[in-house]
Amino acid sequence: MSTRNRSLVTLLLMTAVAGCGGAEPMEDPEESAEHLRMHALLNQYATVRLGADVSHLSANDQEVVRLLIQAVEPMDDVFWHQAYGDRTAAEALTHGDPATLEYLRVNYGPWDRLRGDEAFIEGIGAKPAGANLYPRDMTQEEFETAAVANPALRSLYTLVRRDAAGSLIAVPYHEEFSEQHRTAAAKLREAAELASDAGLANYLRLRADALESDEYQASDIAWMDMKDNPIDVVIGPIENYEDQLFGYKAAHEGYVLIKDQAWSERLSRFAALLPSLQRSLPVDARYKAEMPGTDSDLNAYDVVYYAGDANAGSKTIAINLPNDEQVQLTRGTRRLQLKNAMQAKFDQIMEPLAAELIAEDQRANVTFDAFFGNTMFHEVAHGLGVKNTLNGRGPVRTALREHASPMEEGKADVVGLYMVTQLFERGELTEGTIEDHYVTFLAGIFRSVRFGASSAHGQANMVRFNYFAEHEAFTRDEASDKYRVDFAAMRTAVDGLSALILTLQGDGDYAGVDQLMAEKGIVPAKLQADLDRLDALGIPRDIVFEQGVGVLFGG
8 A cells, every 4th residue: 555545544553653662752742732733634534445346347357447546646746746846855844744744645735725725834835826837936927928929838738837048938748747647658558458348448548649749639539439438547637726826737637437337327317408408507598508518428436546636635526527628519528426435425524514514404404315416416517508708708717717617616516506406396306305405515515615715616615605695595593503594595596696607607707706706705704613613523524545456456
């Protein structure tokens, strides 16, 4: 088992034992306090053993899984560079303290991803908004001026650096990370030779080529063409959350996944409803003129390995890809629900959180099926709305810059809940109730905002929380400190916020979004007190994994 994925419980026991020797001097009181502080931070994460049933896979496909885990492992090294820089130098900052070292590895740097990226090592400055994707001394104005002459500076797949004369240059990922990309590509090609599914084999070969060229569209299309693959892998530069300066740069990550065939069959029928759901959005017709591709599909998976961006801080429980707007418009997207990770978060976090914050008579409305459904339709909603502005300001992602990710996540959350409402009213959803989804959605806001309001998901959660509070979609009982959903007001608020976000995106209204984030992307004092209460009770904020070939296959 790698050091990165060592059980935190084991780590703490090792630390405690190391301090018990009678011949050793007693720890300095200040050092003891620091150890307690770091252990408290580590205890924000519940450790989950990440496994899945692979007995139904052939011997060759089991070997494919092993090779794919080896392929995604280099994404860790690349993401370390993108998020911080020199990993060895970062680890030296811990002065050998095992708890600090482990927390550094959880966060891929010395900034706490669950606490607004605040530094947890003394003397470390604020995290640069552009992480290590841009020069730290670069101004936004300097970048914008240089990008006019050199559009490659805005590419998803380049680092921005300075040449010998100090000018900004674009360094392609496949050049900067050539060693890691070659290693990953070799494992993907080796796995392709053994894969039982022809579509998976084709995708693996094309993805290997993409890592060596930074040309990803062909592999994205091949990934969309896969329908019957029992195994999946997401690998390469994918999401741009790490770039909080402009939102232009994709960060490296990886997942290795085993398809849950039974659950996937339950979900498959919803993909056909996407065009009608797009037409039903509560917004003017011109904001829903783009039609999602009809090849979109929904599947459930057990995830057996996380790497890089996906493994940093809070862990993803659902995926909606590809991000390429052209592929989305012509082919749609695939939505992958990570069922085992989702179940772990529900058991470890959602249930104890609901017991503390949700009114007793609504607590039974917090269910795993509603949690799964809300998460699934969040991913579905990424494919709805608009990808390109209606007034010539280019793609929404470019027009809204650093606010693009929070707005997209906010759209997916609230439009996803709008879709759930529509499907219940149409009789397409019959399991559970809309009340389950509304109450579970509110509990989900409390869960997600604990990731910190600086992240894309955290900012989106706060905008939604404050908008819903203003529209009385829920109330907080001052005597019990519990929250109660007003179901009729929630329905109205969902429609209103969906229309607001879709309009801001379609208009590419950077100033309007900036104002919305400034006014509503904050944590009110009473909510912060409630969140602090969850911490005091020891309710985890998120999960970390024991994972890898040894965990999955034994040995």
